[in-house]
Amino acid sequence: MNGYEPKIVAFLCNWCSYTAADTAGTARRKYPANVNVIRIMCTGRMEPTFVFKAFAEGADGVLISGCHPGECHYLTGNYKAYKRSVGLEQVLSDFGIEPERFKMTFISASEADKFASVATEITETVRKLGPLGKVRDRVKSYDEVFVTGGEVSG
């Protein structure tokens, strides 16, 4: 697994966690270059579909982060995201995705250090777990393993 750089997708709310990521930058707080941020206005916008899509495309880990409970810019969006995330944890586990690969956190705009350490932690944990690759490659490789000489689709 030499040279393996995990790819993490992070969905951050504009008001708290995205700002925290900006603040981490302003403070020149270093963390691994593996976290790719997609900005949404509120984690309430976060759909399980996005998380599955990220994993399907080849994400090795997904991070959702919003405002602290009670501090959502839109009052309750982070609770909605949390509810979806709790369900996601269960479904992802049925899909064989290790729990460490998916995380929802609450990071306020001022918590630059927290953002940097969360980003570091998920990257390093996922680095140890190894790559997942794209769903389509995986499905194909499984039936190559199970089906001798079988090309499945088409």
Place this chain on the structure above:
Amino acid sequence: MADKLKFAFYWNASCGGCEVAVLDIHEKILDVAAIADILMWPVAMDFKEEDVEALPDQHIDVAFINGGIRNSENKKMSQLLRQKSKYVVAFGACANFGGIPALANFHHKESIFDRVYSETPSTVNPEGVWPQEITEVPEGELSLPTFFNTVYMLAEVVDVDYYLPGCPPPPDLILAAVEAIASGNLPPRGTVIAGEKSVCHSCDRVKEEKKVTGFRRIHEVIPDPERCFLEQGIICAGSVTRDGCGTRCLNVDMPCRGCFGAPEGVIDQGAQLLSTLTTLLDTDDLEEVRSIIGSIPDLSGYLYRFTLSDSLMKRRIVAELKDKEVASH
């Protein structure tokens, strides 16, 4: 009457319900018989693979194929019928999205075989005999189809012209499809022969405020027959399921299970149901959220009852295969 149409009905990994559904059109089957000859129908007629192979390409007008693609035979027969038919209709939930058999995608071949050939209480298999693809017998070599690790949708192995969802498809939609074919008045290729919105659109139950304190299964309560199931905390997939079934389940006080798949515009039915369902929960206590959602039995099974093959994740990652998988990259 001019030349009669030529139909074929075929089953892949399915329960046989789709075959019965053809009969559910009752006396109208006579109308079908009047306009079409059935060239192949394994459940009812003796017609062999070799007979199909012998037909010229595109000889069959329409092949109605039900069932998911579980093994190499399903795949081979589907490809053969595709070659011999002008139109292929994916018939029923399994052909459309994998269906119930695709729930096995939460497992893998080894664990399925383990379960079926040794673990179940009704299995007596002291010698641990598992099916082999090749078995040598005195008379020669016997072969079984290869069991795939993943259940696929029909559209993953052949081009599909029309989709007729449902578990099974309801008689009116079957007839609508047949009539369209007979009249030559065909919708654009790729059309799903069903509604566009979701089941709620046709459901008469009273819908008010959707806030629930917990989730229950239908057998645990006596539901209010007039009121939206979701509002009673009963998991109903109607909101994320394509309309067109005639609310058959809801009419008999059963919540929708999702057999028509996702409505137009929804990418992943299970993911969407997860999103919708969890946010109905009317509490902001994080621990309570965790305990309520955690107590839903087989949440993934509820979400992907019919559509796991059609989901973004498609199947479970097999930890044992990780290394091989990585090596193949």
Place this chain on the structure above:
Amino acid sequence: MSERRIGVYVCHCGTNISKTVDVEDVAKYSQGLDGVVVSKDYKYMCSQPGQELIQKDIKEHGLDGVVVAACSPRMHEPTFQRAARNAGLNPYLVEMVNIREQCSWVTDDRALATAKAKRLTSSGIAKARLNRALETDFTAITPRALVVGGGIAGIEAALKIAASGYEVVLVEKEGTIGGQMAKFDKTFPTLDCSACILTPKMVEVVQHPKIELMTYSEVQRVDGYVGSFEVTIEKKPRDVDLNLCTGCGDCTEKCPASVLSEFDEGLSMRKSISTAFAQAIPNAPVLDRESCWYYTGKAKCQVCARVCQANAITFDNEPEIVKEQFGVIVVATGFDILRPEEGNQWGYGKYPDVFNGLQFERMSNASGPTDGLLVTSQGKEPEAVAVLHCIGSRDENYREYCSRTCCMASLKFAHLVKEKTNAEVYEFYIDMRSFGKGYEEFYNRIQEEGINFIRGKGAEVTKKGEKLVVRGEDQQLGVIREVPVDMVILNTALQAREDAAKIAETFSLQQGQDGWFMELHAKLAPGKTAVEGVFLAGTCQGPRDIPDTVAHAGGAAADALRLMAAGQQEMSPVSAYVVEEYCTGCKVCISLCPYDAISFDEDGKVAVITTALCKGCGACVASCPTNAMHLRHFEDEQILAQIEGVFAG
């Protein structure tokens, strides 16, 4: 292949980005991506020539999408949106990619940073391919302002707005306006008396025809949105009719019930019916039901009502709830001081001669509990006084921040002690922060007054015999000093009020980690908040002294005036909308909306959005089971494309 014509602009940001990210390489990489017709890098994209470069390309290449890979969109998105608009491109066709704050500044490795910048840019281009032109709407602004809090910040904001000809309602929860400043004796660095500069402004407020003053009142609820806030205000029962009361004081004099005075920080007693101080505005007492003999059932009493010749006092009044319409809101709810908890190392609350800063202000104030005399609890003039800086400020155990006022206030205390007594004064300080206009000069002046400056924090106060002993490390001498004194003044931290969380909830404000209300931008929008039309004035946003508070309040007033003068406000087009042909009428979305922006059309059986109420969070979009609900600029397809874009390389 996309038919879009996208231009990609990668910024060096001087060397802020280019030092870590190979910007030429990112530009070259982008050139090859679907839909990209031109890709460039430039030293400063946000500069005039940088913007012109983009504008020129928009026209020359007929661009219908622009991707700027530079700093955070929170920094310069409006800049590039404006530039695009001026070149005839819809501003929502501009996509920013954050390769500074979230890439070059947080990565050391050039290869990894460049690879990340490419992934992020690819993701941004994927979004740009699907971005749609969006039109902005305008909402009308009701020309009426609500100012919450009657301290110097609220007073200043209210007066400025009223002076510009707009109606103002000033809501104050206490019985009088004046706030903390009314408690002060002198103000640094000029040493003019606080009351002398504050009370004329208080009078101006009450006399101003455009200002309606609501004291002893609290905002309960805020509905609506910028331009049309509906605010529910509770007028607490004062039991004194402001229209009848003459402020004669007879009731106070005859009232038999006494409690510790909050205004005097517990250094004196006040009556149950009383005004906080002599120059209170309005000049009418409040009946405090917590201590009143009648209300507590101790006696039938009602002596106050009997002695009132104006018949202004009645009992058992109900709170009055009023609903008022405003276009803008200025929150000026102020601060509180830290009061060290029981068992603290400074003996606060244990030794009667350990005072907090406000107590000292009251004591030194000529109209305070000692009529301005500085005396110990034994009634004697102190021989030595210690002033301790940074108590609870710059202290990880309490508040990490500097409270910004204490150094100067401490110097002022030293001066006042010197002026009024013959005591020795010892200042225990960590650093002397005299950053304001005239502050360093003030420091120099005080130094000449014979004060003992000890560089080191006052770590502990104990009692030895009759004396208090302040222990601390003198860092200049490198020794532990133990200084016996008769009086200790703790200059404690300024902190967010105890009810700040409740206020934040009422106005949908955010609080920082330390509890202060969050401004929209620390530098560029210190008075704005994330809620459009709600502004911050003064210390509710962070610790500051009077000059800075007044300046900040003026800024908030200007922000509020700008909106009212314009009469309308551009609304962000990032709002939800319903695609009716997909809406199945399930009603899932309706109860999810925190702003009641979604209603149901029972005839058409579809959800309907009130766009002016929608704030664009997208919660309904994520939960809509049929993809009928969409969020402009954050469409499913756009976000899914962004995800794909990350993995395109």
